[in-house]
Amino acid sequence: MLSKSQINLLKSLQQKKFRREHGLFIVEGHKSITEFINSAYPVEAVYYTPSFDSKMLKLSQKINFCEISVTELERVSSLKTPQDALALVKIPEWPVLQHEQLKGKFSLVLDGIQDPGNMGTIIRIADWFGIDSIICSEDTVDAYNPKVVQACMGSLARVKVHYTSLIEFLSKIKLPVYGALLDGANIYQTDFGKEGLIVMGNEGNGLSPEVQKMVNKAITIPRIGKAESLNVAIATALFCSEITRK
Amino acid sequence: MLSKSQINLLKSLQQKKFRREHGLFIVEGHKSITEFINSAYPVEAVYYTPSFDSKMLKLSQKINFCEISVTELERVSSLKTPQDALALVKIPEWPVLQHEQLKGKFSLVLDGIQDPGNMGTIIRIADWFGIDSIICSEDTVDAYNPKVVQACMGSLARVKVHYTSLIEFLSKIKLPVYGALLDGANIYQTDFGKEGLIVMGNEGNGLSPEVQKMVNKAITIPRIGKAESLNVAIATALFCSEITRK
Numbered sequence: 001m002l003s004k005s006q007i008n009l010l011k012s013l014q015q016k017k018f019r020r021e022h023g024l025f026i027v028e029g030h031k032s033i034t035e036f037i038n039s040a041y042p043v044e045a046v047y048y049t050p051s052f053d054s055k056m057l058k059l060s061q062k063i064n065f066c067e068i069s070v071t072e073l074e075r076v077s078s079l080k081t082p083q084d085a086l087a088l089v090k091i092p093e094w095p096v097l098q099h100e101q102l103k104g105k106f107s108l109v110l111d112g113i114q115d116p117g118n119m120g121t122i123i124r125i126a127d128w129f130g131i132d133s134i135i136c137s138e139d140t141v142d143a144y145n146p147k148v149v150q151a152c153m154g155s156l157a158r159v160k161v162h163y164t165s166l167i168e169f170l171s172k173i174k175l176p177v178y179g180a181l182l183d184g185a186n187i188y189q190t191d192f193g194k195e196g197l198i199v200m201g202n203e204g205n206g207l208s209p210e211v212q213k214m215v216n217k218a219i220t221i222p223r224i225g226k227a228e229s230l231n232v233a234i235a236t237a238l239f240c241s242e243i244t245r246k
Numbered sequence: 247m248l249s250k251s252q253i254n255l256l257k258s259l260q261q262k263k264f265r266r267e268h269g270l271f272i273v274e275g276h277k278s279i280t281e282f283i284n285s286a287y288p289v290e291a292v293y294y295t296p297s298f299d300s301k302m303l304k305l306s307q308k309i310n311f312c313e314i315s316v317t318e319l320e321r322v323s324s325l326k327t328p329q330d331a332l333a334l335v336k337i338p339e340w341p342v343l344q345h346e347q348l349k350g351k352f353s354l355v356l357d358g359i360q361d362p363g364n365m366g367t368i369i370r371i372a373d374w375f376g377i378d379s380i381i382c383s384e385d386t387v388d389a390y391n392p393k394v395v396q397a398c399m400g401s402l403a404r405v406k407v408h409y410t411s412l413i414e415f416l417s418k419i420k421l422p423v424y425g426a427l428l429d430g431a432n433i434y435q436t437d438f439g440k441e442g443l444i445v446m447g448n449e450g451n452g453l454s455p456e457v458q459k460m461v462n463k464a465i466t467i468p469r470i471g472k473a474e475s476l477n478v479a480i481a482t483a484l485f486c487s488e489i490t491r492k
Contacts, residue, residue: 231479233477
């Protein structure tokens with residue numbers, strides 16, 4: 001059974017302010033919880049309902065497993081249709097990224113992505129294409145937002161999401177900076193080489209003027225038809241596909 | 247002002263059954279409505295609030311423009327935050343597609359896509375890549391569903407979405423049929439030629455066994471990282487990108 005203070009804590013974690021205060025976030029559902037248990041993330045507790053696969057209970061002795069009722073889960077879940085369990089996971093503090101760690105590979109940089117669904121899809125795309133670091137501006141949606149965690153489908157357990165000042169970060173890292181912009185070079189005719197940063201901008205406004213100035217090469221996905229724009233997660237997938245296809 | 251029967255009609259169109267019965271669907275917001283007015287779709291009426299850009303009212307004499315209050319719009323809108331107008335548009339009856347119309351180009355075939363957001367994004371992707379026909383199995387989500395129309399951002403005005411028996415359709419059309427499947431040929435090493443059908447399957451189950459049998463060439467997007475799957479709209483975008491990049 002959950003105490004009143006546990007219920008309050010779990011519910012409070014739907015808000016970024018309280019996630020940062022407690023250094024905790026919530027992962028829901030058997031599959032995603034398994035991915036976090038098998039990752040570098042410290043899982044503090046798993047609250048499970050009677051229908052939960054009990055084999056998982058032996059997975060780790062460090063985790064506090066606690067059976068709760070379906071009604072209790074409904075009370076603390078952020079989902080309309082809660083699954084069979086909910087885990088309390090520590091927000092990791094990734095060490096500041098250094099040039100050495102990003103050399104010889106591609107990483108994603110997100111400048112002000114706002115939609116949790118897009119953010120979750122982008123993390124999943126990074127995971128598919130083997131990109132292990134995403135560097136976000138401070139105003140990018142929180143990766144530990146329950147909607148992002150849900151949309152990630154466990155990929156957040158493998159892809160490290162950093163929040164920092166992009167200006168500071170980009171001025172420190174000496175790698176090619178490719179920016180998704182209008183009127184840039186055709187993505188299909190661009191040789192991305194073996195390493196670099198791919199910068200994607202906000203859904204409505206694209207890259208901020210300050211970040212645009214730090215882009216070495218503007219890249220455009222040519223439009224053949226008439227749609228006004230491509231969704232940012234779709235554009236990210238096309239960039240990831242192009243850098244890895246060779 | 248809206249009559250009670252108008253309110254009932256507009257609200258009923260949130261359900262597929264009534265959309266088919268009346269042959270009508272709803273488009274919301276200034277931008278999307280403009281795209282439909284400038285398309286082959288017959289727009290029957292536009293219900294607009296005082297904040298609506300009145301220049302549009304002169305766009306067509308065939309359309310019944312009718313001012314309503316914000317409260318009235320809130321009553322009939324399917325959006326949490328209604329925009330400035332709502333249009334009543336006729337569902338077109340596209341003539342049955344013949345082989346001749348699909349020759350020399352690529353079209354998308356959707357087998358049981360369920361999520362309205364994915365459907366809307368796929369229509370937008372088709373529009374971006376200049377694909378003008380999407381052929382859907384009967385159990386694919388309705389393209390005139392308000393959530394699909396919303397996610398399309400006007401692209402539905404340009405891309406024709408057909409619903410039919412895929413088995414019948416695929417046996418009639420003599421074009422290469424590429425299917426998104428596991429263990430197929432590497433998409434990056436595939437020469438798609440100049441024409442064909444790209445078949446994408448249901449979010450959870452992929453292609454149905456009957457449709458799989460009609461696929462000439464199974465194609466796979468290689469996974470480099472560890473994500474279990476790619477979202478179907480993302481996969482569709484990667485296929486569209488590959489067929490048009492050459």
